[in-house]
Amino acid sequence: xxxxxxxxxxxxxxxxxxxxxxxxxxxxxxxxxxxxxxxxxxxxxxxxxxxxxxxxxxxxxxxxxxxxxxxxxxxxxxxxxxxxxxxxxxxxxxxxxxxxxxxxxxxxxxxxxxxxxxxxxxxxxxxxxxxxxxxxxxxxxxxxxxxxxxxxxxxxxxxxxxxxxxxxxxxxxxxxxxxxxxxxxxxxxxxxxxxxxxxxxxxxxxxxxxxxxxxxxxxxxxxxxxxxxxxxxxxxxxxxxxxxxxxxxxxxxxxxxxxxxxxxxxxxxxxxxxxxxxxxxxxxxxxxxxxxxxxxxxxxxxxxxxxxxxxxxxxxxxxxxxxxxxxxxxxxxxxxxxxxxxxxxxxxxxxxxxxxxxxxxxxxxxxxxxxxxxxxxxxxxxxxxxxxxxxxxxxxxxxxxxxxxxxxxxxxxxxxxxxxxxxxxxxxxxxxxxxxxxxxxxxxxxxxxxxxxxxxxxxxxxxxxxxxxxxxxxxxxxxxxxxxxxxxxxxxxxxxxxx
Amino acid sequence: xxxxxxxxxxxxxxxxxxxxxxxxxxxxxxxxxxxxxxxxxxxxxxxxxxxxxxxxxxxxxxxxxxxxxxxxxxxxxxxxxxxxxxxxxxxxxxxxxxxxxxxxxxxxxxxxxxxxxxxxxxxxxxxxxxxxxxxxxxxxxxxxxxxxxxxxxxxxxxxxxxxxxxxxxxxxxxxxxxxxxxxxxxxxxxxxxxxxxxxxxxxxxxxxxxxxxxxxxxxxxxxxxxxxxx
Numbered sequence: 001x002x003x004x005x006x007x008x009x010x011x012x013x014x015x016x017x018x019x020x021x022x023x024x025x026x027x028x029x030x031x032x033x034x035x036x037x038x039x040x041x042x043x044x045x046x047x048x049x050x051x052x053x054x055x056x057x058x059x060x061x062x063x064x065x066x067x068x069x070x071x072x073x074x075x076x077x078x079x080x081x082x083x084x085x086x087x088x089x090x091x092x093x094x095x096x097x098x099x100x101x102x103x104x105x106x107x108x109x110x111x112x113x114x115x116x117x118x119x120x121x122x123x124x125x126x127x128x129x130x131x132x133x134x135x136x137x138x139x140x141x142x143x144x145x146x147x148x149x150x151x152x153x154x155x156x157x158x159x160x161x162x163x164x165x166x167x168x169x170x171x172x173x174x175x176x177x178x179x180x181x182x183x184x185x186x187x188x189x190x191x192x193x194x195x196x197x198x199x200x201x202x203x204x205x206x207x208x209x210x211x212x213x214x215x216x217x218x219x220x221x222x223x224x225x226x227x228x229x230x231x232x233x234x235x236x237x238x239x240x241x242x243x244x245x246x247x248x249x250x251x252x253x254x255x256x257x258x259x260x261x262x263x264x265x266x267x268x269x270x271x272x273x274x275x276x277x278x279x280x281x282x283x284x285x286x287x288x289x290x291x292x293x294x295x296x297x298x299x300x301x302x303x304x305x306x307x308x309x310x311x312x313x314x315x316x317x318x319x320x321x322x323x324x325x326x327x328x329x330x331x332x333x334x335x336x337x338x339x340x341x342x343x344x345x346x347x348x349x350x351x352x353x354x355x356x357x358x359x360x361x362x363x364x365x366x367x368x369x370x371x372x373x374x375x376x377x378x379x380x381x382x383x384x385x386x387x388x389x390x391x392x393x394x395x396x397x398x399x400x401x402x403x404x405x406x407x408x409x410x411x412x413x414x415x416x417x418x419x420x421x422x423x424x425x426x427x428x429x430x431x432x433x434x435x436x437x438x439x440x441x442x443x444x445x446x447x448x449x450x451x452x453x454x455x456x457x458x459x460x461x462x463x464x465x466x467x468x469x470x471x472x473x474x475x476x477x478x479x480x481x482x483x484x485x486x487x488x489x490x491x492x493x494x495x496x497x498x499x
Numbered sequence: 500x501x502x503x504x505x506x507x508x509x510x511x512x513x514x515x516x517x518x519x520x521x522x523x524x525x526x527x528x529x530x531x532x533x534x535x536x537x538x539x540x541x542x543x544x545x546x547x548x549x550x551x552x553x554x555x556x557x558x559x560x561x562x563x564x565x566x567x568x569x570x571x572x573x574x575x576x577x578x579x580x581x582x583x584x585x586x587x588x589x590x591x592x593x594x595x596x597x598x599x600x601x602x603x604x605x606x607x608x609x610x611x612x613x614x615x616x617x618x619x620x621x622x623x624x625x626x627x628x629x630x631x632x633x634x635x636x637x638x639x640x641x642x643x644x645x646x647x648x649x650x651x652x653x654x655x656x657x658x659x660x661x662x663x664x665x666x667x668x669x670x671x672x673x674x675x676x677x678x679x680x681x682x683x684x685x686x687x688x689x690x691x692x693x694x695x696x697x698x699x700x701x702x703x704x705x706x707x708x709x710x711x712x713x714x715x716x717x718x719x720x721x722x723x724x725x726x727x728x729x
Binding site (some may be wrong): 369375377380386387391394411412414415416417419451481482497499 | 570571573602605606611615618638701
């Protein structure tokens, strides 16, 4: 079984899908290249038109001047190779999601070999149409026993059409189709017109051998197609395996909105390619080239690898909302690191986050609010110096942490720190080896110290310039609160209170 | 007639607890020593703070202090207690630290691994961060620590903030615990008070014992009609 995916008016649809502002307008695509203006453009013929243009009386093949005379509000556009390339890639990727064996049969047409594919062909074809619809492309699908018949089925279909059953019945359905559906050369079309051959039925009514003797073997293939018995091998193509997109801008961008518009297109293309390879984005790398300033590069780890365009775009948007570029953006590049989708089953009693990607997004917002260095898991530092911890990023993997059953037994209440620590003036009593603090005489902690424990001496880093030494006291203030008092470099500080 | 099925259920629970200890973590009540008996003077007895999802609780650290820092009531001990409980249940505790006063050196590395610490500069930042986390709904327990924030700053917060938080907590099913120096959370489902007085000898006592002695006291219980989700 073969399937043909056909996008009618491909060149026009390739542009319409990226320009929602043209919805409902009469639009006509000209055959001449972009840059042709004035009289030359007026002579150019209409190649493809929208439904609105057709209802305004425009038909394909007439000149632009004539078309504008019929519909003054007609929007004339030229072919855009970039948009067509993007749509072609989307079509290829959509086909590659089903099978690696497919042929690019023409503009907006791919033929898939479904031999060995286990799923119902009708459901697959309907799924591909939905996939293309989600990308803004309206497609039809045809299913048949040979590639050319599948294409003819796609041309006839409203959505999905299957040619199955006796060949005579299929020929009956093909017979009324215009002979142009077989895509003969213009010379033959003229000849067929002179002969009075207008439909496929008229052509197949002629004897094949005599036709080939007169016009050559190529017309024999055309006759076979119309007869539903043409067999040929597919010329297979492969979808690209590059998961990055980049663009150098002619006009610098200085606001978020146009940047997000371009990034959405990038993400959609990359997601298409990932879907074709049954992969998901494990991380994204954004690179913004700035005009006259160092470029900005940022990597986003995605907790739960995904192909959801909105989720990926939200991650980028959250970052861009809080990012201020020192200069306008002149180049954009986005790369996705592909990975397998998370499909493993977790253990029965192991919990997982409700939505890891949303959690990552929320934490990114919190980091934007507080600063990345102020959000995370505190981990003890490598020094014995007080308050030397480091913050590890909170990795929102799919699973929550395991239970911790054993902890070290500690004594005394925990400390609450003042950051920064508060400098104070202290009255001391001289003892044989140290000076004992008796009262705080300045600041908010002024008062008598009724009990003192210490000193606890600490030092470190004496082998380098960060040399430190300190004397710690736990003191009971007259208010009833225990504080930690520290003597460092001859100055006293209240480091915190026990709570 | 009734006791037989009840006994069977209890026996089944016991069997499941033995077979699947990870699914039935020891509750904090089993893990820590029992609280001391009620005060003979008739004061309310300390209780185990049990947080139901989707509700908002306030723990008031009441110890007037001339320095403006309400310390010594056991607020940090409560944080340690909650960290222990999170460790036993395999959950993450979010600490929104309103004055950046948490000291990781006072806790074990294993305890800190259960903690997502948000170091805020003031109450305004802490409230914004809490708002984001409540809307997210992935993290089951959030501890908003405003104990060291100036009371004037907290009293200037509009009461609608707390009502919004209650609505968000109900929607997302997150338990929010607010640690404050005075009663300010008007929409709290329950209010507890920490009334411990620090002693010099505390520094030598095992922390578990200190935690058991400084359990909060339930001082207010309000009944709210739960919003029906659309």
